[in-house]
Amino acid sequence: MVRLGNAIVSICRFNTGGQLVVCCLICGFGQNVYAQDTATGNSEAKAVYAASQTADRVSSVKSDVAESQSARQKKKGFVTIATIGASPLTVSADTEPQRVVEHVISYWRGLFARVLPDRPDLIVVPEACDRPRGLSSEKTNEYYSVRKDQVRDFFAQVARENRCYIVYSAKRAMGDGTWRNSSVLIDRKGNVAGIYNKNHPTIGEIDQRILCGKDAPVIECDFGRVAMAICFDLNFDKLRLKYVKAKPDLIVFSSMYHGGLMQQYWAYSCRCHFVGAIAGRDKPSQIRNPLGNVIASNTNYFDFAVATVNLDCELVHLDGNWNRLRAMKAKYGAKVKITDPGLLGSVLIASEHETIDIDTMIEEFELERLDDYMARSLAHRLKPGNMEP
Incomplete structure (x- = not known):
């Protein structure tokens, strides 16, 4: 006997006076199905055929129930979010650029391994997540010229293999020789779902040819609508008010600084969940609800936090x-x-x-x-x- 939603499916097979009977009774859908072979002699083969017909009917019932349940699924609900607030990797000043890339990838492989057992739907990392410490400005630029999209492609591989979204926040080179400070949202298939360019870089960043972004996209994900902000952005109402109007379900904040009370204010004023990934264990990386309350946070012992939140x-x-x-x-x-x-x-x-x-x-x-x-x-x-x- 099998229960399928509101239906009870009973399948039986028995012999009665040399007569093999296979029957299936489906209750709860307003119908009965009964298959019987009344022949004697070679009844076994016919019974197998009847059983196959019964299996087809059961399979059809399962499909109908699944479709009915799927049709009733809500658009938004629970989503598991991981935030990693690790400090930047430190390398030796004389490390060759490609070796730096390899060290960075290995570093993040280890960090992802800490949160992947919780099977998160979304992983958020800090601003400039692949910029190592220990290099001069000249060496850092050499590293970027060799890095290209290697680290981003590694993040995409992790997203694809683990069926999750990952935010890759890093400095990106543009074709005209300028740069952007960006958060790239990678989807469960490893594809780029959307890119946010920091609207309000610091004066120092702008002087280094990191141009100001002008758009504030809200990206459609399978669990809800996601907006992004980076570091210094949190000080400016112009961007926040765009998100107040756009009504995202979640704001992702990759940063070097925490922002203090501004995190709570953004969450409450935008009426949405807010997740911050801040570089360094000394600055909390937190997940907040639309009231601005902290749901989960890293600690002085662990530089990551994972929580399941309800976006509905x-x-x-x-x-x-x-x-x-x-x-x-x-x-x-x-x-x-x-x-x-x-x-x-x-x-x-x-x-x-x-x-x-x-x-x-x-x-x-x-x-x-x-x-x-x-x-x-x-x-x-x-x-x-x-x-x-």
Whole structure:
């Protein structure tokens, strides 16, 4: 007997007075299937044929159930993220450029090995992840001229072999002789899914011919929509406000500096999860929820962190939603999470239901999203008679 969704499939084979009978009963789909060979004599061959027909029917039922379940899958849900906050590799000043490339690849192979057992969907690394310490400016440029795409191609190989996304953040040479400080998002097949060029390089970077990026792409991944920022970017509202408007599910931040309270502010103002990979174990590499709260962090002992987060979530204000939130919790129980950080007046609600997403729950209970409440408050302020003369 086999259970397939709501169906119970029973297959039996028995002899009765020299007569071989093979039957299959499918319950729960409003139909019964019965195959029987009433012949005597060479009934075994016919029974095998009947059994094969039964197997075909069972296979068809499995396919129908799988298709039905697949059709009900949510667009967003749980995703496992790994952030690696390792310090740059240090090499001897006289190391040949190709040997430096090989050392860098070996270094990152070891770092990836620490997080791959958790089977992450996304791995994030720090800014300039393949720029080693110990080389003069001249030697570093020689290294870059030899490196080309070798390290990026290694990252792509790891992504392909482990079916995960990886962010490769590094200095890139352009055809016109200029440079970009970029984060390259590599997909599960090892292909480039998108590239973000640092919009706000430091003055020192610009003087070294690293030009300012002008675009802020939001990249579609199979688990959600991803935006990126690099280091000094975190200080500028122009970029942040682009992401506020674009509404990504996750912001990836590769950096040399942490940013302090700006990380929390970006996560909350953009209403999305935020993952930072900061070079050096002394600066926390953290994963934050849309409230800005830290979900996971590296430590003084380990330079990486891995966490599974739920992207099927929304922020709502408590005003006007108290009773609706209680009703939603009463119906869905453990299938919906309500996270209150305290003091803020806003809470994070997340659906852990297999087929019902948070948007459907919000619509069902007529909850008002945080942004909608703020917009309504501003509009109400501007109504005649509501503002002082």
